[in-house]
Amino acid sequence: MTGRDDSPKKRRAGMAGLAWNSPDLATAETLVLDSPDFDHEGTIPAVHASRRVGGEDLSPALTWSPAPADTAQLLLVVEDPDAPTPLPFVHCVALLDASMTGLTRGALDAGDPADGVHVLRSGIGSGYFGPAPPKSHGAHRYVFQIFALAKPLTAGPRGTALDSAKPREVLAAAGDVLARGRLDGFYGRT
Template identity: 40%
Template sequence: MPGLSTRLGRALRNRRAGERRLAWFRPEFAGPETIVLTSPAFGHLEHMPESTAGRGVGGDVSPALAWTGVPAGAASLTLIVQDHDVPLPVAITHARVAEIAPETTAIAQGGIRGWHGPRPIPGHGPHHYVFQLFALDGSGRVVARGRLDGVYERD
């Protein structure tokens, strides 16, 4: 017989915040999608390694990220990582890093400050962890953006 948390996850399987709750869909984060965001740990819509999963589940180590396509006029970069599959009214933010220098093209494994890795409810199904990178001009307007979606699930 499955444990209590697995039964709870299965009961809430159809409850999700929804993709529209991501920062990506807020008007102030709209912009050209010219940044290509990648990770050597997983591809877009592929399973994230257990090493990235949160405390008590995995190693709680942020994955390495790399990107291209930041425009010359960018003053800074902001990275936001969110899970829109949580059974809540809003997406959960797993990391937010602001004021990344615009000439930066990568973050090493374990290099995301404040990383809180995936810890979905067992049995709830796959959760999407959306890495959203925004390039901002000197006024704080988005001049480019890119996205990488990783997937993590606990049985």
Template identity: 40%
Template structure:
């Protein structure tokens, strides 16, 4: 059963406009369905974050933040799947699975708690039968070396800080749907 509700706006349409740069992935494509391995374990997925590579960001970039947000979640506030902060400016790609909380050396970067309450990537899990949800993977190029946040910060608090430090942003918007 599809939930009848209006399509929410893209979250970045509501914030100050910033330049863009290049974001690509071997695992997800703009407007295309994600593989089940990027879905949450509760819906049969493997909870594996996709590979991401970025380039052509502003020369004055001092760090990055990587986020994944579902604006289509039936919550009134969307759903934050991943918020990785304080990625050093020299890191320009994340391997598949980097959002697992452990593993890849990301130079001191860490994930704040997502809306699952975990400090890692949490895969797609839209309601069964709902329309395809958009998963907005964004890399934010920042004008500071580190955001002054801790691992227990909320995604909204990180977003507030991002608004004041984002030089440019690159986005990929794959989709995911669970058929009834």
């Protein structure tokens, strides 16, 4: 007996696997990341949840402080460390123009992304996939992370095309990070 409860209701990926905790994406410089749709560690409104659970898969509006002057590109990642998976589930990966300081609601839609937004593969398809925690699994934490990259990300590892690269491959290819910001929200189902 290991003393560990591996039942699906208890299993969680954990915070250690977040992009935020990757040594390759660490830096002391910070960006202030906010949303007019929810407060840090507040509840994410249902409209931003997945269609599978009654939401609209509408990405929330986000704002952030300007990136350092030598930023080549911004990388936005949304992860769920409470997913019952080996690593946090990736809800969105997108590359943004370095000059951007915000996104309107719905800007991460794969079919119609905002100007300056290049949506990549997530854990399911591409673009923003809203919260969809399993019923009775408790509230899940959704971690919105933005990274200011020193060099543009043009290909995945071993030269793979970015549009077909898996989210973890994109994160591994990100390179030097000049600054980063984080915003956490919660969403649960009963």
